[in-house]
Amino acid sequence: MTEKRKVIVDDEEFDVELERKGSSWQVKIGDKEFKIKIEGGKNRIPKENKRKKKIKVGNGTVSSSIPGKIISLNVDIGDLVKEGKVLAILEAMKMQNEIIAPIKGIIKEINCNTGDSIDANAPLIIIEEKS
Numbered sequence: 805m806t807e808k809r810k811v812i813v814d815d816e817e818f819d820v821e822l823e824r825k826g827s828s829w830q831v832k833i834g835d836k837e838f839k840i841k842i843e844g845g846k847n848r849i850p851k852e853n854k855r856k857k858k859i860k861v862g863n864g865t866v867s868s869s870i871p872g873k874i875i876s877l878n879v880d881i882g883d884l885v886k887e888g889k890v891l892a893i894l895e896a897m898k899m900q901n902e903i904i905a906p907i908k909g910i911i912k913e914i915n916c917n918t919g920d921s922i923d924a925n926a927p928l929i930i931i932e933e934k935s
Contacts, residue, residue, distance in 0.1 A: 864907050864931035871924045872896030874916050883911045884934065891929055894922070909933045 806823045821832040831838045876893035879885060885905045892903040913930035916922055 864909055864912075864933055865927045866891060866903060866906060866929040866931065867925050867927050868894050868896075868901070868903055868922060869924060870894070870896045870901070871922060872901070874918055874920045874922060874928075875900065877914070877916065877918050879911050879914070879929070881911050881914060885909065885911060885931065892916070903928065905931060907931055907933050908935070 806821050809820055809822060811818050811820050818833050823830045823832075825839070828839050828841045831840055872894040873896075874892055875895045877891075878893075879889075879891050885891065885908065887905055887908045889905045890902045891905055891911075894901045894903055909931040911929060912932045914928070915926070915930075916928045922928065
């Protein structure tokens with residue numbers, strides 16, 4: 805499974821794709837590919853922030869428990885999402901927090917854009933539940 809991430813190397817930001825290949829990782833940056841191995845551990849890519857911020861209000865209304873700035877919006881209206889999918893990334897106090905889908909369903913409404921500053925508990929995304 806390929807995972808997309810943003811990484812910073814020497815103060816320069818890159819969009820990368822990571823895929824586990826046996827005991828190493830295949831890393832793609834643009835059209836260049838690299839094979840990497842991580843020393844001193846279980847050879848896994850750590851999550852940026854293991855705490856996931858979410859609040860489920862009603863049936864599929866997603867908001868953040870903290871104020872911040874939307875730095876990435878990963879869904880569009882009409883998208884089908886699974887429970888646990890990262891819908892957006894919120895930056896708060898210089899930390900990136902994942903806003904995740906509390907239910908499986910279709911994105912019906914998006915009340916924020918990349919770059920928006922949001923208040924705590926403001927409804928950001930509305931999901932219509934699908935079974």
